[in-house]
Amino acid sequence: MRLMIVSGFLGSGKTTFLLGLVGRLTSASGREFVILENEVGEIGVDGVLLEREGLQVRELYSGCVCCQLAGDLVVTLREIGTALNPDCVILEASGLARVESILETLDKYCRELDAVMVITLADLERHELYLEEAMPFVVNQVKHADLVVLNKTDSGEDGLIAALESRLAELNPEAEVVKASALRGVNLDLVTDKVKAWMRTTS
Numbered sequence: 001m002r003l004m005i006v007s008g009f010l011g012s013g014k015t016t017f018l019l020g021l022v023g024r025l026t027s028a029s030g031r032e033f034v035i036l037e038n039e040v041g042e043i044g045v046d047g048v049l050l051e052r053e054g055l056q057v058r059e060l061y062s063g064c065v066c067c068q069l070a071g072d073l074v075v076t077l078r079e080i081g082t083a084l085n086p087d088c089v090i091l092e093a094s095g096l097a098r099v100e101s102i103l104e105t106l107d108k109y110c111r112e113l114d115a116v117m118v119i120t121l122a123d124l125e126r127h128e129l130y131l132e133e134a135m136p137f138v139v140n141q142v143k144h145a146d147l148v149v150l151n152k153t154d155s156g157e158d159g160l161i162a163a164l165e166s167r168l169a170e171l172n173p174e175a176e177v178v179k180a181s182a183l184r185g186v187n188l189d190l191v192t193d194k195v196k197a198w199m200r201t202t203s
Helices: 014-029 043-052 070-083 099-109 136-143 157-170 190-201
Strands: 002-008 031-040 056-061 090-091 117-125 147-151 176-179
Touching: 002 014, 002 099, 014 031, 014 043, 014 090, 014 190, 031 070, 031 190, 056 070, 070 099, 099 117, 099 136, 117 136, 117 190, 136 157, 147 157, 147 190, 157 176, 176 190
Parallel strands: 002 090, 002 117, 031 056, 031 090, 117 147, 147 176
Antiparallel strands: none
């Protein structure tokens, strides 16, 4: 079983991105996916939206899987693997999650996973988080990504897009940066192709 982690700050468009991505993946490949939704709050709002689209959803809330719910993450992944055995679990991490801590937990306690991929969404509308304030957990999400999706590029000027694209490449030189708009579906086919290629190479 593979695991794909989708990270990004609050409001970066993760749920909209997931709806577009999983819709394309399932129609193109016929593979089965389970969404594991993590929210710090007590009510899993995003999980309800995903279930309405016919997706299999499990929820971990009232804490973050990078710290308080790290043990619950491992147990839940094992339960999903035993009960459902999907091709891939997609973890939508809390907007405050430290990806590095999640990866460390998986490396120590969940080595039965076949492969792990991290996709981080960077929010162009809040470019100051990356260009000016450089919030540590946001930087951590970018630094540990295999693929960075610069979302909401339909809402910004070319100069700002280029500046943020350059900053993201500086934070993580090994990750490709894809400019996209999850809301409008721009470049989601490109991201889908990259995920399908990852799944093929980890078969």
